[in-house]
Amino acid sequence: MAERSSATTRADQVRARRSTQSSQRATQAKQRIRYASEAPQVIVRGNIGTPVARRASTHPRRKIAIPLGQPGAELHMPAIPMVNPGWKLLSALITIAMLALISLMYNLPVFQVGIPEVEGVSRISPLDVAAALNLQGLPVFTIDPQTVQQQVERAFIDLKDVKVSVAFPNQVRITAVERQPIIRWHAEGLEYWSDNEGVLLPVRGDMENLLLIEVNGALPVVKAEPVAKEEQTPEMAAIQALNPVQARQVQPEATEAAIKLRTFLPAEITSLAYSEADGIGWTDPRGWQVFIGNNLENLDEKMAVYEAIVSQLQDQGITPAMISVEFIHAPFYRLEQ
Incomplete structure (x- = not known):
């Protein structure tokens, strides 16, 4: 009876040891798989390389389900991807838009100066003033009133108290007091x-x-x-x-x-x-x-x-x-x- 009891005990011990070893091997295999999935991809130059497990994507593709009017029937379609532009892209777009706007303002006739309006003058015609200033065709936002005032005073000595104003879209108004000969x-x-x-x-x-x-x-x-x-x-x-x-x-x-x-x-x-x-x-x-x-x-x-x-x-x-x-x-x- 003592020998049978001893044999049974040894058999139990062997089975327990084998079960423990099997459990350890399974645990080690799981750890190796986990470590391989977390490791980054490595490119190995040469003819022989060690295959590396690819990490599964953490961002699954979004899908849209459209019901078809029947129970359990749906139409699955891929969703439109979300675009998240950065500040550099936005700055580039704003710059391009501003350049296009400036180009339009330079070239559109609606912003180009015509014959200036002259007030307070009787012996000098607006055509004479326009010919002396040569402002026709220039974009209105490039006109400097002070510079135009100096040009008028130099070109027409018989004008004083000259004032120049500029208004959008293309108006240049000149007011002056005309000297009267006596x-x-x-x-x-x-x-x-x-x-x-x-x-x-x-x-x-x-x-x-x-x-x-x-x-x-x-x-x-x-x-x-x-x-x-x-x-x-x-x-x-x-x-x-x-x-x-x-x-x-x-x-x-x-x-x-x-x-x-x-x-x-x-x-x-x-x-x-x-x-x-x-x-x-x-x-x-x-x-x-x-x-x-x-x-x-x-x-x-x-x-x-x-x-x-x-x-x-x-x-x-x-x-x-x-x-x-x-x-x-x-x-x-x-x-x-």
Whole structure:
């Protein structure tokens, strides 16, 4: 009985040991499979390589099931993949869109400037302004109002207080105050116009009621720095021809004297005279010239002295060619010019 019990015990032990070994081998096999699935793919160069198990995809393909109206009947279709663009792609698309928009704005006629609108001007036509500025066909957003203002002031000296505004889609508006000529100067066979500030203006058309001043010699101009030829307009070139140094304004004292004297003289005197040596004056209807200088502060006294000289000369039967009362205490007259 003792031997049978011992044999049974040994048999049980063998079976238990075999069962344990089998369980260990199964566990090791499972671990090897798991480690192989987690290992990354390795590319081995050469003719002989060790096969590596591929990891199963963790993102199964999405499918859409469409019911067909019968119990248990469905139509399976693949879903549209989800697109998740990155910031680089979005930035590239925005850049391309902006470039396309800028290109359209450069080339579409709706954004191109036509003839500028000019307000406050009567003697200058908008076509003259457009020809001088050469803005037609340019995109409106490339126009700099300050630059256009400077171009207008250089091209048209008879405009002041120039303002330029730009509006979409293609409008350029120019407002200015036009200088009005009041004096017509005849000097050395040429004619020049000036306003109440003495600014020389281009001769444009016909103007009535301009005060005529006959100049004996050169026009009394203010000399300034010369302007480069490439910045000159035809009007500026004609005015600069007065003197090798650019002249754009009559001397203020000569202009002021002419305006004041015109209001003092009788209506039958329609023209004045000017001489660099004797100043402003006029031609007396009785046949001689009168000069009173450029300082008219004591005009009443000068006129009284003048009338006294004329009365004395008439009593003596003398007809002068010129009488000067520029200096009250030293008047004189000439019998010949």
